[in-house]
Amino acid sequence: MNAVTITTKGQITLRKELLRHLGVHPGDKISLDKLPDGRIAIRPVTQTGKISDVFGMLKREGQPPVSIEDMNEVIKKGWAGER
Template sequence: MTILTLTSKAQVTLKKELQRHLNVGPGDQIEVVALPNGKLEISAAKPSQEGGLEAFFGSFKNTHNVHLTLDEIQDSIEAGWSKGMRLDDDR
């Protein structure tokens, strides 16, 4: 068991071993849930895996330094499109 001390500003500093256990560091967020009988449950806040703006922009990383023309992109889309449908078809 680890005992933490409350500061005059009502703040608590997590000791290094607890930070390592939660796999968190400076700038990371921690989620706190109040439980019955004056207990708290803390865990590392997990960033949203779906739909976040950061995830969207992260999807544009060009790790292989590949550059395609718009025509090449369209050809690739059409090749993977199911049942031969084109994006510009009026179906």
């Protein structure tokens, strides 16, 4: 059994081994569910977003799309030290 101490602010700290078991890291979120028998279930919150959610996030209003060929040309010049 892993006992934890409650601080005066009502906070607890979970041991690293428990966090590893959950597969969570600093900045991740966990969910706490109250069970009918008085226990609490802890589980990691899984990300619900999709990679496609980031498409277009850098596009500015009125900016025309950039082709792959144009991107490759800029990259090639950058690697060559040109501007």
